[in-house]
Amino acid sequence: MSPWLAAARAVGAEIAARHADDVDVRARFPGEALAALKDRKLLGILVPESAGGPGAGIADVVSVCHELGQHCASTAMIYAMHQIQTACIVQHAGQDPWLRTFLKRLAEDQLLLASATSEAGVGGDVRSSICALTERRGRFSLVKQAPVISYGEESDAILVTARRTPQSPASDQVIVVVPRAGVEFQPQETWNTLGMRGTCSKGHRLTVEGEMAQVIPVPYADVSSQTMLPVSHLVWSALWLGIASDALGRARAFVRAEVKTSSGESPPGGGRLAGAAIELQTMKSNLITCLRAYEAAIGSADRLSAISFAVAMNNLKLASSQSVVKIVGEAMLICGLAGYRIDSRFSVGRHLRDAHSAAVMVNNDRIIANNATLALALRDDRELLA
Amino acid sequence: MSSPLKVRIRSVLKSAGCLQNGLEVIGDDADLHAAGLTSHATVSLMLALEEAFDIEFPDRLLRRRTFSSIDAIAEALGEIGVRDEAT
Ligand SMILES: Cc1cc2nc3c(=O)[nH]c(=O)nc-3n(C[C@H](O)[C@H](O)[C@H](O)COP(=O)(O)OP(=O)(O)OC[C@H]3O[C@@H](n4cnc5c(N)ncnc54)[C@H](O)[C@@H]3O)c2cc1C
Numbered sequence: 001m002s003p004w005l006a007a008a009r010a011v012g013a014e015i016a017a018r019h020a021d022d023v024d025v026r027a028r029f030p031g032e033a034l035a036a037l038k039d040r041k042l043l044g045i046l047v048p049e050s051a052g053g054p055g056a057g058i059a060d061v062v063s064v065c066h067e068l069g070q071h072c073a074s075t076a077m078i079y080a081m082h083q084i085q086t087a088c089i090v091q092h093a094g095q096d097p098w099l100r101t102f103l104k105r106l107a108e109d110q111l112l113l114a115s116a117t118s119e120a121g122v123g124g125d126v127r128s129s130i131c132a133l134t135e136r137r138g139r140f141s142l143v144k145q146a147p148v149i150s151y152g153e154e155s156d157a158i159l160v161t162a163r164r165t166p167q168s169p170a171s172d173q174v175i176v177v178v179p180r181a182g183v184e185f186q187p188q189e190t191w192n193t194l195g196m197r198g199t200c201s202k203g204h205r206l207t208v209e210g211e212m213a214q215v216i217p218v219p220y221a222d223v224s225s226q227t228m229l230p231v232s233h234l235v236w237s238a239l240w241l242g243i244a245s246d247a248l249g250r251a252r253a254f255v256r257a258e259v260k261t262s263s264g265e266s267p268p269g270g271g272r273l274a275g276a277a278i279e280l281q282t283m284k285s286n287l288i289t290c291l292r293a294y295e296a297a298i299g300s301a302d303r304l305s306a307i308s309f310a311v312a313m314n315n316l317k318l319a320s321s322q323s324v325v326k327i328v329g330e331a332m333l334i335c336g337l338a339g340y341r342i343d344s345r346f347s348v349g350r351h352l353r354d355a356h357s358a359a360v361m362v363n364n365d366r367i368i369a370n371n372a373t374l375a376l377a378l379r380d381d382r383e384l385l386a
Numbered sequence: 387m388s389s390p391l392k393v394r395i396r397s398v399l400k401s402a403g404c405l406q407n408g409l410e411v412i413g414d415d416a417d418l419h420a421a422g423l424t425s426h427a428t429v430s431l432m433l434a435l436e437e438a439f440d441i442e443f444p445d446r447l448l449r450r451r452t453f454s455s456i457d458a459i460a461e462a463l464g465e466i467g468v469r470d471e472a473t
Contacts (some may be wrong), residue, residue, distance in 0.1 A: 168420070169422030171423070172422065221419055221450070222450075305449045305451065306449045307429075373425075374429060377429050377433075377443075377448055379445045
């Protein structure tokens with residue numbers, strides 16, 4: 001086990017799990033767990049050694065998300081979203097001195113990064129922006145109507161997408177790194193949702209200022225297709241797998257307890273438990289396969305921007321987001337009333353509500369529509385082990 | 387003067403309606419994505435090029451860079467045997 005995974009397990013089991021219900025009930029930021037993740041320096045693990053970090057890989061982050069997902073899905077999602085932003089800077093900062101220095105600070109001070117990619121007026125189509133950077137003497141300013149920014153007010157910096165210039169078409173976007181001091185939040189919408197309540201994903205009117213050096217030097221289209229999309233789908237799927245595993249773990253504990261009290265007869269939930277294990281195995285295999293595909297492609301812009309790669313990564317998100325709901329639903333049926341109750345140790349109510357966020361977090365219908373276009377360009381995959 | 391191949395590519399771009407604003411002002415080396423070519427439009431463009439040149443792009447060319455400029459498209463077409471001549 002990597003030292004990062006061991007640390008995440010300790011934070012998850014001892015801290016995140018303890019506060020998970022309170023975080024959920026009060027829809028509050030999981031401050032205890034995030035402070036512990038900072039203490040154990042888990043926020044900066046992706047920062048390469050050349051910028052003063054430990055240079056962990058995406059597999060390490062995926063394992064941490066999977067671990068945290070088993071204890072508190074909101075904590076896991078916050079950690080996952082933070083690492084998506086970090087990965088974008090690590091992969092695309094190039095030699096930009098401002099961004100290199102920022103990465104150093106991220107590792108040293110364990111900065112927490114948030115994101116404002118969604119925008120009112122374009123829905124979940126994050127590859128279009130309405131707002132635009134206005135440049136003046138090496139500085140920029142920007143106003144964005146952001147319908148959902150998770151833990152914005154708790155973050156140390158935020159990555160914002162916008163059109164490159166006020167004249168640029170909607171799809172010609174850049175992404176800019178803005179430390180907290182350069183952001184003014186005007187809260188506009190509360191976050192009172194079914195699940196993922198601890199992410200505190202409120203709506204804001206953002207007023208942002210900074211130096212042009214804070215703009216990631218490659219088009220957002222490339223950052224999105226080569227890093228943000230695949231990494232998002234990997235880390236999300238990992239934490240959804242964590243939710244599913246924990247729910248199924250509760251179901252297994254329930255069935256075991258039944259066996260013990262029923263003098264060895266096979267319990268009614270046994271078959272269903274075996275069935276759900278198939279779905280969990282498929283979910284896990286898909287994640288690992290896609291993780292390996294990403295690791296093999298990393299560093300090659302060509303491989304990362306291939307249509308077949310994009311489709312595979314979208315399929316991962318579509319499949320995992322459906323599986324997690326299915327598996328948690330099965331766990332509830334296996335536990336019966338004990339699973340349906342919210343006050344029993346077999347309760348999977350929070351899991352079920354958290355799981356349902358997966359399909360709306362960048363709506364599956366939208367992703368399917370994208371895949372429907374990309375599928376036209378796909379070629380048959382004739383060789384099994386190619 | 388643009389080559390005959392690039393003139394043909396331009397006419398495919400125009401009839402496929404991939405770009406909202408003036409194709410006339412876009413140079414052969416200009417970034418089509420910056421000019422508003424979305425990923426959706428890239429796939430339509432790919433299909434239109436396959437139809438117009440009666441070719442099929444191999445898997446290795448199915449990436450964003452292939453369609454990033456008129457020059458890049460011409461190069462890709464050259465690679466799969468389309469000759470630069472008037473028809
Ligand atoms: C827990 C959570 C945390 C989030 N955190 C952040 C964050 O920190 N920063 C951020 O920027 N965003 C965040 N988001 C927002 C997310 O990225 C998406 O933008 C958002 O979930 C999409 O919202 P929507 O359903 O209103 O919009 P849409 O995607 O527009 O969907 C609305 C409806 O339109 C339909 N629809 C839309 N387009 C199509 C299409 N092309 N084809 C078919 N149907 C379509 C959908 O089916 C859906 O019914 C978060 C979301 C969640 C759930």
